[in-house]
Every structure is written in structure tokens, then in C-alpha cells.
Amino acid sequence: MSSDGDIKTTPRGFQCVLCNVNLPNMSSVDQHVKGRKHQTLSSVRTTRKTHEERSVFVSGIKPEVSQSDLTEHFQQFGPIADVIMDKEKGVFAIVQFAETESAHAALTCVEHLMKGLKLRVKPRERKEFKLIPKKRNDAQSLEQMFERLKPELCQLPSVDAQMQYVVERLQLGENEKKARELLVQLLQEIFVEFFPDSEILPFGSSVNTFGIHSCDLDLFLDLENTKTFQARAKSTTEQVGEGVSDDGRSEDSILSDIDLTTASPAEVLDLVATILKRCVPNVHKVHVVGTARLPVVKFQHHKLNLQGDITINNRLGVRNTRFLQLCSGMEERLRPLVYTIRFWARQKKLAGNPSGAGPLLNNYALTLLVIFYLQNCEPPVLPTVEQLKDMACEEEECVIEGWNCTFPSQPIAVLPSKNTQDLSSLLAGFFSFYAKFDFASNVVSLREGRALPVVDFLGKGKEEEENPPKGSRQHPKLGSMTLLDPFELSHNVAGNLNERSHHNFQRECQEAEKYCRSLQYQHKSAKGKSWGLVRLFTPHGEVSLNKAEQLSISIPFKSTSLPEAMRSELHTAGEDFRRLWFQKVLSAVEQVFRAVLQCHLTVSSDAAAGEEAAEGPPASMNSSGNDSFDGVPPQTEQSPQDAVVVGAKRLLSSGSDTSVSPQGKKARLMKRGKPDAPPWICTQKYPVWAGRRKVKREILKGPDSGAEGSCAELESKVTAHIQEKEAQLKEALEFRVQPQVVGGTESTKAVLRLQPSSDKPGAFHDFFHFLEVFVPKMVDTLLEKEAQNQMTCD
Secondary structure: OOOHHHHHEEEEEEEEEEOOOOOOOHHHHHHHHHOOOHHHHHHHHHHHHHHHHHHHEEOOOOOOOOHHHHHHHHHHHHHHHEEOOOOOOOOOEEEOOOHHHHHHHHHHHHOOOOOOOEEEEOOOOOOOOOOOOOOOHHHHHHHHHHHHHHHHHHHOHHHHHHHHHHHHHHEHHHHHHHHHHHHHHHHHHHHHHOOOOOOEEEEHOOOOOOOOOOOOEEEEEEHHHHHHHHHHHHHHHHHHOOOOOOOOEOOOOOHHHOOOOOOOOOHHHHHHHHHHHHHOEEEEEEEEEOOOOOOEEEEOOOOEEEEEEEEEEOOHHHHHHHHHHHHHHHOOOHHHHHHHHHHHHHHOOEOOOOOOOOOOOOOHHHHHHHHHHHHOOOOOOOOHHHHHHHHHHHHHEEOOOOOOOOOOOOOHHHOOOOOOHHHHHHHHHHHEEEEHHHHHEEEEEEOOOOOEEHHHHHOOOOOHOOOOOOOOOOHHHHHHHHOOOOOOOEEOOOOOHHHHHHHHHHHHHHHHHHHHHHHHOOOOOOOOOOOOOOHHHHOOOOOOOHHHHHOEOOOOOOOOOOOOHHHHHHHHHHHHHHHHHHHHHHHEEEOOOOOOOOOOOOHHHOOOOHHHHOOOOOOOOOOOOOOOOOOOOOOOOOOOOOOOOOOOOOOOOOOOOEEEOOOOOEEOOOOOOOOOOOEEEEEOOOOOOOOOHHHHHHHOOOOOOOOOOOOOHHHHHHHHHHHHOOOOOOOEEEEEEEEEEEOOOOOOOEEEEEEEEEEOOOOHHHHHHHHHHHHHHHHHHHHHHHHHHHHHOO
């Protein structure tokens, strides 16, 4: 079916009815139609329509009728692709033919008689394909539970009691655990018939002591023993002949058609899905997800209202579950902390994506963040993974896929922690710890129990980082938050997060830290008002930003988008990387204001005198290195837009201005509130922010657009065109820009704080909102260009 019919015009743009997505313009429509989601759904719709055309609905059968009986009867009309039986009552089936003509032949047959039964055959029902958003019952039940929890939590005497109560209300009940165990036993009995000596091992939330009501059932199908059995059976067959193997079991099974030693994971998962569909009662909605990092077969159990996953290559996941069980067993404060923080994260929309994917934190990542924090308490609440390895005995040594996964099997082997903090203090400490944590320039390592400098991981290029050579697995894919798995050190558990979700997490931690210092958190209300965890859990709308926050532009340090040459340069700089990066950012910001937007820049008079006296005459940021970025001409002294810029003249010092943060953290870059570069005074006489998109389209269509030319050069042309065509502002915009870099105790970023001298026409805020998006994007572009020029010169 054509994509044209999926796109509908709306008053605000367009809508894709297939994917249920609103799109603002035709450019977005084209990009969406070519995207993976739309292409996948289109393919699924086409496949489903083909299946419907080739299928017939058969009723009038009885439970004793087998799949092979139906196959044998309908083969007279043509090859059979599949037969789907009604497992609940056994009174109907869907027969899918390999060809449409075979289905038509079966429908035109006047009478269908089979084993004394008169079958009724009619066309399969044609249903309109529609994407139904996934809804998780657990998300709804958690919201309802919070409403029920409010009055109960308010009556408890302390935050510690509230946290223990949250565990009692959210954790899996004994009946739920028993039901899951029975389902695992059933699956074990069924799968062992098809895969002899195989084993079904539950892992994840259901068994790691952190499960909540209706959490997924994660299963690992271990086929190693099956491969051994299959090899032994083949050897016996070659010696004795076809028939029965040496242990008396029949070889006439599904293994006759597949060799597990050579079969691809996709082929094995297809077999697993087939077994679930045809042999396991009450199981439906079975499908293979082959695009996941670890491909799985997803299913739902109708009567238990339970969703499950089966994987065949996640032995590390089973080991991680054992690790969490150990941590929970040796520290009783861990479970209340994890349950409380997970519930808080879900209420604040930081976790709990209904589809299980997306740019939100998953439960495993949140649990690891809690453990890492407890490793860094003073004194530590939990040991590091490396310390646990040293505590294990020789018999407990474990290596999986080359990764050392050794730790004691019993909590009694680990000495108790000397930390005596109560739960409420540890919870407040969690928010304080991550409110100031510099995720941008650090990698979280539970194995070492400390933050590793991200520059240590920048020596590898992007391609090598995403596709490491065989045998080299120590470099994970860096992201806005890099959280290493405790054992698989090449896996970033929080690699799905984007800048926005990382920012939201840290912002919510900052808000929670402030709240935990208040009396409303620490003391029960005598008037029955919300206090403690209730106020902490309460969802809120968008946080209104104050004026100072509104007038600042952040340029975050993003290790994932750094140019190759700069990655190597920063890696060489080591702990001094922030100063080098800030230099380059300021140089790019200068070019954006001065050359691209044609602002007039000068140094603020109140800062220039002191700076000149202390450090000599002001120097342009471009004085060391290239004279200009590619495509942006340098301004001469005679230029009307000439600017004296000293943004990088005074570099960050590691002397008296630094202070050491606790627990051996890196030295801070500066005392809070102290500027890192003298302020600039910017003047803009033209409305360069207005109509840029339209002007850009005209330039690109024009004869002098040029096949070559950088983005910066194009944006400079747009500015020049606006200055030529548009009248000057009635009153020029003059504003102060204070560059500053933050990091060390919070995420590394360059901050430009803007303060207008006056804004009588009211145009400055329009200009600011344009700069807020334009400046960071242009800085990334100019840094990339500078890196390319540097590589060319080298």
C-alpha cells in the first residue's frame, strides 16, 4: 500500500494515520516515511494483508482434531504454510495456504468432510491494520496505587517507615512468585521435549529481589546441553543407523530439522516462537524481536496477565541477576532504596517507558546507579565489584564470554558495612550525589566503584567505538550518561538516554535534593498534610524557570559528537581537557556572533582593565591556530563589525582557584560564581533572527548558491541578505554575554549568560530564543570544520 494514503492534512500540518504521528511540514513527512518505524509498520501491514488473502477460517472441529489432520485434509487444495489451532477450546482453526489460489479453491469446495466431521470453511476476517499504542497495566496500577498510598504513607511515623512500606506494597507477592514458578516449570517440560537437556532459567526483576507487581518474566533458554546431546545423537546414528539414540530417546523431533551448532539465532528464535504458539496453553501475541541488542521472543500469558521474553544468548543477564541477589542479601537497606527511587523515577517520567525502549532509564540502570552511589558513601555501604572478586574462593570463579564475573555465591562471605546511616539520609544523599555528578566527562564504573575520566575512552575513533575490532571490547559506546555494566564492560546500560532525558534526571535530582533539606521531608505533619515521600513522589508539571535561567545558553560537552581530531586532542590533554574544550567553544562562539550574525563585539570595560593589567594586552581566541573557521572570513581591524575578544585569553587555572571535592573527586575548575572569561558587550542593529529559513531557501535556489560552501558560510549569506533587505531596528539591541564553564561537580558545559542593557522594543527575547537553538548547533558545526581543517593541515 502506498504511503500517500497514510498521510493526511491537518490544520497544523500533517498526520501519519499508520504510525499515529503528527508532522509539522513536508520535510518532516519525507523523513518520517523513509524512517524505520514507518517502513516496518508498512511491511507488517503488507505481510498481514497477504496472510489474510491466503487464509481460511475453519470451524466445526473438535478438540481431538490435530494440526496434522487439518494439514492432511487441506493439502488437496495446495501447499500449506501454517495451521493455527484454537488452544483454548479446540473448536476452530485458521489454515494459511502458500498461495492465494489455494485459498480460493478451498472456499469454492461445496463440502468439507474429515473424520466424520462436516467442516465449515469461510474467508478469514479482514481487519483494518491499525497501530494500537501499547498500554501497560502496571503503569496504570502504580498511578492508582499512589493515590491509595498517600493517606497510608502520611500516617507513618518516619521516612524510613514509609520506604519500608513502599517495598511491602510494590513487591511481588508470594502467590505471584508461585504462579511464575509454575509457568517456568511448564515451559521447561515443553521445551525439553523439543530441545533435549535444555534448561529454562528465569532472570531479571522476577527473581532478583526487586520485582514489582506485573513485571515482565525474563527467561533464558540454555541450549548448551542440547548441542552436546545433538552431537552425541548424530555420532550414535552414524554408528548404529537411524532410530533411537543411546539414551533411548527418539530423534524424531524438531532437532531433526536444525543443527544448533550452525543455526543462526534468528532460526532458533523462530522455532521457539513456533513452540510457544502451538504448544503452550493460554499464550498469545507471540512475536520475535530480532532488532533488539539481544534478540528475544516476546509473549503474553492470558490467564496470568503476564508478559514474558525468552532469549537464547543472555547468560550474562543470568549472572547479573545473581549479582543483584548477592547485593540485596548482604545489605538490607538496598531494597527500600531501590524501590523508592524506582517509584520516584516513574512518577517524574524519568523511567517506565510503556514499550520498554525509548530514551528513558530502565529499572536495571536505576538499580546500578543506586549501587554505585552506595559504593561511594563514606564509609561505603557496598563493596566494589573488584573487591567482591577478591573475596570469592577458587570454586566460585566464573568467566562468561571472556568477562570476569566472579563474586561470592553467599552474602555471608562479605563483611558487613560500617556505614550506619538510616534510609532517609541515604535517600537524600542519592539525590545530592547525582545532582552534582558530572556525567558528561565521567564514566560510571561499578567494577572499580569510581568515576572514570571520559577522556580515557576518547582515544578510540567513533567507528571503532561503535564497531570495536574483534577481541577489543573495553570501549563502550559513549552517551550523555555512560553507565558501565558491572561485568560486560563494553555495554553502556544507559546508552539509550539522550541529552533531554539526562538533563531531566539531573534536574529532578536537584529538585529532590532541595526538598530533602526541608522540614516537610524530615518531619511528619501534625495537621495531616503531605510530607516525606508523598511530596517527593507527587508528579508536577513543567518547572517554571526563573529569569536568570531563561537568559542563559548552555553548550554541553558531548563526547558522542566530538570530531575525531578533537577526541584525540582531548584524550591527550587528560584532566586538563575542559580548558582546551572551553577554548575551542569560545572561539566558535566568537565566530557565530561576530562573523555569522554580524554582531559588534567588544570587551566589557569593567573587566578589560583588570585583565590587561594582570595578563597583558587582549588576544583574539583565533590567535593560536587557524585564523578563521572554514567558510567564515576573519574580520580585519578596519571592519565595521570589528571586535576585540578576550574570551579565551585567561585560561582556567589549576592553582589557588581550585578546590578538591570529597572522596577523591577531580579538582573543581573554579569557585562558584567566579567567571572564567571576561564578559563581552554585543550590539545587533538588524533583525537577523527573523525569516532566516525563507531567506535560506531563496539563496539555495539562486544562481550563486554554489555547490560547495560550509553551513557557516551559508548562514553568513543569510545574515548579509537580511541586513541588505531589512531596515535597521528602531533601537539597536545591546546585551552583555558572560562566558563560563562548569564541571567537576556537575555536568561539564559552557554557559553563556545574557543580560540586555535595554529592551524597549521588546525584541531581545525573540533574539534570545533564536540564539538558544542557533548558537549550540553552529558551535558544533564550526568545531567539526576546525577539526577537518586541522587534519588537512597535518
